[in-house]
Amino acid sequence: MTAETVHAPALPSGAAPPPIEARRLTKRFDGLTVVSDMSLELAHGEMLGLIGPNGAGKTTMFNLLAGSLKPSAGEIWIGGREVSGEPPERRIAHGVARTFQIPRPFLEMSVLENLLVGAQKQVGERLFANFLTPGLVRREEKAALKKAHDLLDFVTLSRLAHEPARVLSGGQRKLLELARVLMADPQVILLDEPAAGVNPALLEVIIERVVELNAQGRSILLIEHNMDMVSRLCSRVVAMALGKVLAQGTPVEVAANPAVIDAYLGGGA
Numbered sequence: 001m002t003a004e005t006v007h008a009p010a011l012p013s014g015a016a017p018p019p020i021e022a023r024r025l026t027k028r029f030d031g032l033t034v035v036s037d038m039s040l041e042l043a044h045g046e047m048l049g050l051i052g053p054n055g056a057g058k059t060t061m062f063n064l065l066a067g068s069l070k071p072s073a074g075e076i077w078i079g080g081r082e083v084s085g086e087p088p089e090r091r092i093a094h095g096v097a098r099t100f101q102i103p104r105p106f107l108e109m110s111v112l113e114n115l116l117v118g119a120q121k122q123v124g125e126r127l128f129a130n131f132l133t134p135g136l137v138r139r140e141e142k143a144a145l146k147k148a149h150d151l152l153d154f155v156t157l158s159r160l161a162h163e164p165a166r167v168l169s170g171g172q173r174k175l176l177e178l179a180r181v182l183m184a185d186p187q188v189i190l191l192d193e194p195a196a197g198v199n200p201a202l203l204e205v206i207i208e209r210v211v212e213l214n215a216q217g218r219s220i221l222l223i224e225h226n227m228d229m230v231s232r233l234c235s236r237v238v239a240m241a242l243g244k245v246l247a248q249g250t251p252v253e254v255a256a257n258p259a260v261i262d263a264y265l266g267g268g269a
């Protein structure tokens, strides 16, 4: 079987390696192959769309790239370094972070606290080094608080900072999820359906913010069923079904591809 490698646009020789790359990834669950020999690379500063019918294996690809699942075969490279066996925290340390398709904020904590919980973990990783310098911990906490407030401002949730997360609508939870991920200051952001279930007004906010993050030079891999959003944001799209790449190209090319149309009509079968 040959791997269908999805190449990012050609780089000049000597250019930096891709910020993230999947090489012939396979994931099996109890004999069921969910991702099959899938290769994919993101270019620096690119916003790449990943589409496909329900059950195609998109979120599983994210779980593999972000390290929450280990591949059955294949490799993951971040910035020219193999990370296949490393846990999610190491991927975050290498600047790769992902949002979850279904955000699960701590409902009884405030919106602000939800952001600080993640930051605390980052500070905590250096706790031993900070043990003898409590002033440094306080400074880091202050810096995290400022960052959390700035990010709540960025995602238009400032006025809800002290409300429990349970009051947030589905769309607002997606925005909180985006802010949560940005606390780690990632250079590569994996967005799993940021627009699903979001009302049109909030959808525009999400689109604007994603465009801004990309304009800051961050590379983004976007899973999304909303083709209008994908067409507006991505110049390149990869379509997958049954764990494999079906087609890649511009959004118009991919949407017109007969194999892609068949996969959607057949529900991926």
Ligand SMILES: Nc1ncnc2c1ncn2[C@@H]1O[C@H](COP(=O)(O)OP(=O)(O)OP(=O)(O)O)[C@@H](O)[C@H]1O
Binding pocket: 029, 034, 052, 053, 054, 055, 056, 057, 058, 059, 060, 061, 101
């Ligand atoms: N932990 C698991 N154990 C067994 N099967 C799984 C597991 N996770 C995912 N699957 C199966 O893998 C397939 C791909 O699921 P995945 O969530 O990656 O699809 P998706 O493309 O993200 O779909 P959607 O668009 O609905 O989010 C599905 O058939 C799913 O049931």
Ligand SMILES: [Mg+2]
Binding pocket: 058, 059, 060, 101
């Ligand atoms: Mg999914």
